[in-house]
Amino acid sequence: MGLEIEKKFLIKDDSWKNQLTTGVYYRQGYISSHPDRVVRIRTIENMAYLTIKGKTMGAVRSEYEYEIPYEEAIEMLTQLCEKPLIEKIRYKLMYNNLLWEIDEFEAENKGLVVAEVELEDEFQPIDLPPWIGEEVTMQPKYYNASLIKNPFSSW
Amino acid sequence: MGLEIEKKFLIKDDSWKNQLTTGVYYRQGYISSHPDRVVRIRTIENMAYLTIKGKTMGAVRSEYEYEIPYEEAIEMLTQLCEKPLIEKIRYKLMYNNLLWEIDEFEAENKGLVVAEVELEDEFQPIDLPPWIGEEVTMQPKYYNASLIKNPFSSW
Numbered sequence: 001m002g003l004e005i006e007k008k009f010l011i012k013d014d015s016w017k018n019q020l021t022t023g024v025y026y027r028q029g030y031i032s033s034h035p036d037r038v039v040r041i042r043t044i045e046n047m048a049y050l051t052i053k054g055k056t057m058g059a060v061r062s063e064y065e066y067e068i069p070y071e072e073a074i075e076m077l078t079q080l081c082e083k084p085l086i087e088k089i090r091y092k093l094m095y096n097n098l099l100w101e102i103d104e105f106e107a108e109n110k111g112l113v114v115a116e117v118e119l120e121d122e123f124q125p126i127d128l129p130p131w132i133g134e135e136v137t138m139q140p141k142y143y144n145a146s147l148i149k150n151p152f153s154s155w
Numbered sequence: 156m157g158l159e160i161e162k163k164f165l166i167k168d169d170s171w172k173n174q175l176t177t178g179v180y181y182r183q184g185y186i187s188s189h190p191d192r193v194v195r196i197r198t199i200e201n202m203a204y205l206t207i208k209g210k211t212m213g214a215v216r217s218e219y220e221y222e223i224p225y226e227e228a229i230e231m232l233t234q235l236c237e238k239p240l241i242e243k244i245r246y247k248l249m250y251n252n253l254l255w256e257i258d259e260f261e262a263e264n265k266g267l268v269v270a271e272v273e274l275e276d277e278f279q280p281i282d283l284p285p286w287i288g289e290e291v292t293m294q295p296k297y298y299n300a301s302l303i304k305n306p307f308s309s310w
Contacts, residue, residue, distance in 0.1 A: 002227075031194055031207060032187035037235050039186055039194045039207075050205070050221065052186060052194075054235050062234065064227050066205065072219050079217065080192050080209050 004053070004063040005119045007126065008142055010133040016093065016102060016115075023089035023104070029081025033145040040145070041068075041076045044090075048073030059122045059137050084108050084151065086144050096127040108151035114142060159208070159218040160274045162281065163297060165288040171248065171257060171270075178244035178259070184236025188300035195300070196223075196231045199245075203228030214277045214292050239263050239306065241299050251282040263306035269297060 028042035038053040048070045054062035077085060087106040092099060098117050105112040114136070117126060136142045141150060183197035193208040203225045209217035232240060242261040247254060253272050260267040269291070272281060291297045296305060 031192045032189070034187070037186045050207075052205075052231065052235065062230075064223075064231065066221055066223060068219075068221060075217075076207065076219065080207065 002063040002065065004061045005059050005122050006061075006116050007059050007119065007135060007137045009115045009117075009128075009135050009137075011102070011113045011115055012131050012133040014131075016091075016100075016129065016131045019093045021091045021093045023091045026088050026090050026103075027077065027085055028144065029077045029083075029085040030145050030148060031076065031080055031082075033082060033148060035140065035143070035145070038145050041073050041081055043070065043073050043077070046070055059119070082148050084148060086147060095129045098126065100129065105147070105152060108153050109147050110153065112147075112152040157218040157220065159216045160214050160277050161271050162214050162274065162290060162292045164270045164272075164283075164290050164292075166257070166268045166270055167286050167288040169286075171246075171255075171284065171286045174248045176246045176248045178246045181243050181245050181258075182232065182240055183299065184232045184238075184240040185300050185303060186231065186235055186237075188237060188303060190295065190298070190300070193300050196228050196236055198225065198228050198232070201225055214274070237303050239303060241302055250284045253281065255284065260302070260307060263308050264302050265308065267302075267307040 024044060026042060026044055028040055030038065030040055032039040036055040040051045042049045042051065048068050049065055050068045051063060051065045084107060086109065088103045089106065091102045100115050100117050102113065102115045115132060140146055179199060181197060181199055183195055186194040186196065191210040195206045195208070197204045197206065203223050204220055205223045206218060206220045239262060241264065243258045244261065246257045255270050255272050257268065257270045270287060295301055
């Protein structure tokens with residue numbers, strides 16, 4: 001099984017932008033946004049992925065990801081996925097040997113910026129970067145699958 | 156896009172078994188059984204597939220199918236899919252140049268036998284075999300995804 005162990009945080013300020021990093025455009029939608037059985041279609045530039053995620057237990061979640069043809073992903077995003085779609089720019093940067101992914105949301109979720117760190121183990125100590133704010137791992141409203149039903153612009 | 160055009164029928168009698176045909180065991184479960192966005196995991200012997208199906212319009216439905224690793228399919232069937240799973244033996248036979256698939260259901264759906272024919276075009280004339288009974292294409296209770304919620308044994 002794929003296991004995804006990650007923690008999610010808000011951002012205190014824009015100082016993470018001082019590191020040289022280039023954002024990549026992500027577009028994604030949900031065929032199922034049920035929290036115990038998420039089915040996501042995602043495009044990253046000209047690549048596309050179908051991902052299935054199980055129930056989140058703390059910071060741990062089962063995850064299965066398959067690369068799929070880009071054209072089929074576009075069809076499913078347009079015709080099958082719940083609307084609105086999620087659009088975001090993802091930046092990746094290293095801080096003390098851990099990879100951080102920072103998502104700047106666009107469209108209905110513009111203004112929301114979230115940082116995620118993927119871990120080997122749920123109890124691994126994390127050296128938090130200075131620009132990290134409140135942890136929101138356990139708050140379902142920050143799940144991308146929740147942001148289609150209740151986008152940041154309506155909070 | 157994949158387009159699936161098929162019609163579904165009940166069976167009048169067992170005379171289809173006179174043709175030499177060997178059944179293959181199918182096991183499948185649903186990550187989403189929403190009729191407009193079905194996500195199915197299926198194993199056929201030691202092969203496994205992830206299939207996404209859109210809304211049915213008459214006999215036509217969009218379909219996207221991807222082969223996935225067998226072990227991951229088993230994990231998803233066991234841990235993520237709605238229960239009960241669908242188990243059936245599928246027989247394939249040709250009748251006047253059309254391929255018929257006959258599903259004999261097992262477990263909670265034992266006793267149900269359904270024949271499907273895949274078409275090139277919704278309005279293609281079909282030469283029905285003599286053992287074919289009532290057409291049930293438009294009856295949602297015969298969808299496999301419905302048979303997990305309302306199995307044949309409870310009809």
